[in-house]
Amino acid sequence: MDARTREQSVVAADTSQPELKADAPLRARVVDFSFYYGDKQALNRVSFPIYDRKVTALIGPSGCGKSTLLRAFNRMHDLYPGNRYEGEVILYPEELNIVSPAVDPLLVRLKIGMVFQKPNPFPKSIYENVASGLWVRGIRKKSLVDERVEEVLRQAALWDEVKDRLRTSAYGLSGGQQQRLCIARALAPGPEMLLLDEPTSALDPIATARIETLMTELSSMVTILIVTHNMQQAARVSDTTAFMYLGELVEFGPTTTMFTAPHDRRTQDYITGRFG
Amino acid sequence: MSTDRNPTAATDEQTLVRRANWQDLRFAIVGFVVLVMAMTTLLVLVGDFMIDGVPRLSWEFFTNFPSRRPEQAGILSAWVGSALVMLTTAALAVPVGVAAGIYLEEYAPKNWITDIIEINVTNLAGVPSIIYGLLALGLFVQTLKLGQTILVAGLTLALLILPIIIVATREALRSIPLEVREAAYALGADRWQAVWMYLLPTARPGILTGAIVGMSRAIGETAPIITIGALTFIAFLPPSPVQETFPFVSFEWLNSPFTVMPIQMFNWISRPQAGFHVAAAATGVVLLGMTLMMNGLAIYIRYRIRKGAG
Numbered sequence: 001m002d003a004r005t006r007e008q009s010v011v012a013a014d015t016s017q018p019e020l021k022a023d024a025p026l027r028a029r030v031v032d033f034s035f036y037y038g039d040k041q042a043l044n045r046v047s048f049p050i051y052d053r054k055v056t057a058l059i060g061p062s063g064c065g066k067s068t069l070l071r072a073f074n075r076m077h078d079l080y081p082g083n084r085y086e087g088e089v090i091l092y093p094e095e096l097n098i099v100s101p102a103v104d105p106l107l108v109r110l111k112i113g114m115v116f117q118k119p120n121p122f123p124k125s126i127y128e129n130v131a132s133g134l135w136v137r138g139i140r141k142k143s144l145v146d147e148r149v150e151e152v153l154r155q156a157a158l159w160d161e162v163k164d165r166l167r168t169s170a171y172g173l174s175g176g177q178q179q180r181l182c183i184a185r186a187l188a189p190g191p192e193m194l195l196l197d198e199p200t201s202a203l204d205p206i207a208t209a210r211i212e213t214l215m216t217e218l219s220s221m222v223t224i225l226i227v228t229h230n231m232q233q234a235a236r237v238s239d240t241t242a243f244m245y246l247g248e249l250v251e252f253g254p255t256t257t258m259f260t261a262p263h264d265r266r267t268q269d270y271i272t273g274r275f276g
Numbered sequence: 277m278s279t280d281r282n283p284t285a286a287t288d289e290q291t292l293v294r295r296a297n298w299q300d301l302r303f304a305i306v307g308f309v310v311l312v313m314a315m316t317t318l319l320v321l322v323g324d325f326m327i328d329g330v331p332r333l334s335w336e337f338f339t340n341f342p343s344r345r346p347e348q349a350g351i352l353s354a355w356v357g358s359a360l361v362m363l364t365t366a367a368l369a370v371p372v373g374v375a376a377g378i379y380l381e382e383y384a385p386k387n388w389i390t391d392i393i394e395i396n397v398t399n400l401a402g403v404p405s406i407i408y409g410l411l412a413l414g415l416f417v418q419t420l421k422l423g424q425t426i427l428v429a430g431l432t433l434a435l436l437i438l439p440i441i442i443v444a445t446r447e448a449l450r451s452i453p454l455e456v457r458e459a460a461y462a463l464g465a466d467r468w469q470a471v472w473m474y475l476l477p478t479a480r481p482g483i484l485t486g487a488i489v490g491m492s493r494a495i496g497e498t499a500p501i502i503t504i505g506a507l508t509f510i511a512f513l514p515p516s517p518v519q520e521t522f523p524f525v526s527f528e529w530l531n532s533p534f535t536v537m538p539i540q541m542f543n544w545i546s547r548p549q550a551g552f553h554v555a556a557a558a559t560g561v562v563l564l565g566m567t568l569m570m571n572g573l574a575i576y577i578r579y580r581i582r583k584g585a586g
Contacts, residue, residue: 074462081386106466113464120455122474135473136465182459189464 023051027223033087048252055224057238065247068226074112075105113186114195116248119178121170129170133189158182176207196226243267329557341491341511346551353510354540364430373438377445401439406435409503424505427530437490444486448479488574490569498538510535537563
């Protein structure tokens with residue numbers, strides 16, 4: 001994509017009035033995607049686009065398959081035997097089908113970063129945690145790593161809190177700080193996409209607010225796909241929303257439309273808290 | 277509450293509470309008595325040979341070779357032998373055991389072959405040690421003609437504790453929280469990196485504990501060492517591992533005959549003179565002390581790393 005489209009999406013994000021024209025630049029497209037845990041089908045022919053440098057929220061009641069879908073984006077299911085992907089998840093601009101068995105999960109994970117529900121820093125120092133993503137990519141030059149560590153810790157709004165104790169254990173941080181550390185860790189290698197799996201469900205409201213602010217700031221730099229149980233959070237941070245139910249995609253559209261005038265009865269019921 | 281309206285229910289509840297308390301008390305008393313019996317037996321046994329053995333401990337006891345005269349007999353060749361055998365055992369068993377554990381847990385496909393291997397490894401940990409001695413006698417001593425040397429003792433004991441180390445490594449890797457594992461892979465680490473940079477450091481306390489537990493089992497083993505034909509009376513030391521001339525390090529000691537402390541002890545106990553029995557008790561004290569030290573080290577490592585991680 002060229003510089004102009006880039007600029008447009010930044011402007012769009014700033015005004016929180018996402019323009020979702022048919023020709024908006026795509027970062028990924030889910031096409032007829034199904035997923036099986038052994039014999040059990042968890043996702044059934046899901047299709048929707050993911051716009052470049054926008055926040056896409058996946059919402060739906062527990063067990064609807066939203067986390068399963070998110071984890072498919074960096075092939076986490078490949079760590080456990082017996083799982084099967086069907087259909088396509090195309091990553092742009094390289095047009096790579098990231099769920100194809102022919103594509104090495106490692107390649108996908110090198111392109112797409114992930115932050116988990118529970119903060120999961122390594123039992124190592126703060127610095128080592130953030131540098132990890134660079135180290136596994138063979139980037140070892142100290143000046144380079146130092147610079148990048150500071151940069152992403154600043155982006156994750158954590159730098160001022162940890163700059164004097166970079167060499168201390170990451171376990172000494174609070175839950176909210178640990179989660180921002182995990183975001184910094186995922187950002188450090190410069191991923192094409194960032195997956196967030198209910199990143200604030202283990203955090204208190206203040207820490208949650210900080211992470212939400214952070215997401216809005218980051219969306220100008222990186223495409224974000226977030227799973228959340230929190231309707232208000234989806235409404236606050238996302239540009240587009242996908243509502244899933246029983247392994248199927250019920251409705252997909254601009255977040256404003258989804259929350260003000262949903263087309264499907266089930267979407268409306270879920271958003272208004274009538275079930276879920 | 278409802279006592280006025282339903283007095284019978286209240287009485288029943290009181291009875292239930294009393295019965296529960298009485299049950300707890302009864303079991304606590306039985307448990308305490310059993311504990312006292314077990315501990316007393318152990319303390320009397322240990323205390324008895326401590327009383328016999330401790331006064332016999334002296335500098336000379338550690339620097340003298342065994343002798344025909346009980347008051348001059350020492351354990352120099354025995355403790356040096358034990359130390360060298362332990363060194364050999366650790367050098368062989370720890371790398372192999374840890375590598376096998378990592379392979380089984382992280383690399384091997386999960387199918388019936390690995391299931392069978394897993395069951396066998398677990399069972400091997402319970403095989404009587406004399407069986408390992410017989411295996412070593414047949415394979416190392418008679419077929420491979422390696423002789424009755426420190427190397428063979430090390431190989432035998434390494435085989436003996438290999439299952440312990442493999443099982444400990446697997447347990448340690450398996451008990452790593454799923455989150456740490458997923459975090460490493462999600463970051464784009466390949467399997468090698470995930471294992472060496474994240475999983476092994478996290479599993480290190482468990483693996484170390486397993487290795488030390490294995491070693492403290494090996495140090496007390498007598499049967500397999502006797503089976504392979506270790507000498508019981510040795511009045512010389514193996515060649516020194518350090519030399520004055522190039523290349524300064526020698527592995528000649530691996531091919532040297534040897535004895536170890538449990539065998540020395542066994543030998544002295546079978547003598548008629550009371551003086552040798554005292555020497556045996558003193559050797560027992562040293563052996564016990566070394567085992568306690570190793571177990572203490574294992575506990576310390578576990579404690580330090582658990583604290584350090586927080």
